[in-house]
Amino acid sequence: MVDKLFIILSVVTLVSAALVVVNKNAVNAAMFFMLSLVGTAGLFVLLNAYLLAFVLILVYAGAVVSLFLFIIMLLDTRPEAQKSFKKMTVAASLLGGLLLFTGVLSLMTHFVPATAGAKGHVLPPVGASLKGYAEQLFTTYLLPVQVVGFLLLIAMLGVIVLSKRFENKEAAS
Amino acid sequence: MIHAGLEQYIFVSALMFALGFFGVLLRKNTLVIYMCLELMLVASTLALVAFSRFNGTMDGNVFVFFILTIAAAEVAVGLAIIVALFRQRHTVQVEELNHLKN
Numbered sequence: 001m002v003d004k005l006f007i008i009l010s011v012v013t014l015v016s017a018a019l020v021v022v023n024k025n026a027v028n029a030a031m032f033f034m035l036s037l038v039g040t041a042g043l044f045v046l047l048n049a050y051l052l053a054f055v056l057i058l059v060y061a062g063a064v065v066s067l068f069l070f071i072i073m074l075l076d077t078r079p080e081a082q083k084s085f086k087k088m089t090v091a092a093s094l095l096g097g098l099l100l101f102t103g104v105l106s107l108m109t110h111f112v113p114a115t116a117g118a119k120g121h122v123l124p125p126v127g128a129s130l131k132g133y134a135e136q137l138f139t140t141y142l143l144p145v146q147v148v149g150f151l152l153l154i155a156m157l158g159v160i161v162l163s164k165r166f167e168n169k170e171a172a173s
Numbered sequence: 174m175i176h177a178g179l180e181q182y183i184f185v186s187a188l189m190f191a192l193g194f195f196g197v198l199l200r201k202n203t204l205v206i207y208m209c210l211e212l213m214l215v216a217s218t219l220a221l222v223a224f225s226r227f228n229g230t231m232d233g234n235v236f237v238f239f240i241l242t243i244a245a246a247e248v249a250v251g252l253a254i255i256v257a258l259f260r261q262r263h264t265v266q267v268e269e270l271n272h273l274k275n
Contacts, residue, residue, distance in 0.1 A: 002177055003176060003177045006177035006181065007177075010181075010185040013185065013189065014185065014188055014189060014192070017189050017192045017193070017212055018192055020192075020196060020205075020208060020209065020212060021192055021193075021195055021196035021199060021200070021209060026202055026204055026205055029205050029208060030208065033208050033211070033212065036189075036212065036215070037215060040189075040215055040218075040219055043182070043185070043219060043222075044219075044222055046177065047182070047222050047223060047225075047226040048226060049222050049225075049226070049234055049237075052218075052222060052234060052237050052238070052241075055238070055241055056215075056218075056241065059241050059244075059245055060211075060215065060241070060244070063245065064211065064244070064245065064248045067248060067249070067252060068204065068207075068208060068248075068252070071204060071252045071255065071256060072204055074256070075204070075255075075256070075259050075265055085199060089198075089199065090199065092198070093195050093198035093199040094195060096194065096195070096198050097191040097192065097194050097195030097198070098191065100190070100191050100194050101187055101188060101190070101191035104187040104190055104191070105183065105184065105187040108183045108186075108187065108220065109180060109183060124229060125226075126225065126226070126229055126230065126231050126234070132231050132234075133231070133234065133235065133238070136231050136232070136235045137235060137238070140235075141235055141239075144239060148239055148242045148243065151242075151243070151246055152242065152245075152246050155246035155247075155249055155250050156249075158250050158253070159249050159250055159253040162250070162253040162254060162256075162257050163253050163256060163257070
């Protein structure tokens with residue numbers, strides 16, 4: 001059952017990720033990006049990381065994708081302005097992606113511990129309990145939590161400065 | 174029947190990462206390039222969660238928390254930059270953004 005679900009979810013994730021890349025329309029690409037994120041959240045559930053699946057749906061599929069859609073509609077990119085890709089570009093990009101895939105896969109499978117993937121080996125579902133997250137965040141990772149909070153504040157200030165119009169001031173000076 | 178072990182999750186994650194990279198190389202629209210970058214980030218979080226699950230440690234899951242926070246901040250700033258760029262140049266196609274050349 002878990003294996004069947006894994007196959008279905010990974011196929012959904014990968015196919016919609018591929019459709020993000022090849023889709024000419026940016027709005028459709030954003031929609032397939034959302035579908036890919038939902039598939040990834042399903043894979044997180046299979047990995048017993050229920051909270052992370054929830055947060056991924058909430059933050060990514062909710063906030064980030066709707067922000068993308070807002071900007072796409074705001075900028076109004078014309079579909080007819082997009083030319084079809086050159087054959088050479090497609091071939092070179094595909095080759096680059098494949099090389100990266102082999103590199104990443106060989107690097108990651110190189111460090112897999114012997115017990116980790118074994119069939120009969122049952123591990124405790126560490127990501128399932130909320131208590132584990134809270135304990136880690138408030139003891140080992142207390143400083144990173146503070147730093148990330150400060151980073152969010154700085155990002156907010158940066159976005160306000162970036163989206164403010166300065167043209168009138170520059171024209172006056 | 175495929176057994177859903179660590180290798181299978183890593184395979185999916187690596188393939189998703191490579192697809193995102195392929196999109197970054199291929200596409201000309203800045204917004205779609207940015208979406209593909211996000212795809213690469215999500216693929217890396219999938220690998221982290223899988224490693225965390227199959228090693229029986231909590232650290233990977235907590236890292237994903239931080240990655241999601243950073244990603245939210247990054248998307249906000251990046252899209253603000255794209256909007257500012259569009260205001261200046263009236264285009265988001267990368268081949269037309271070549272004003273450092275001349």
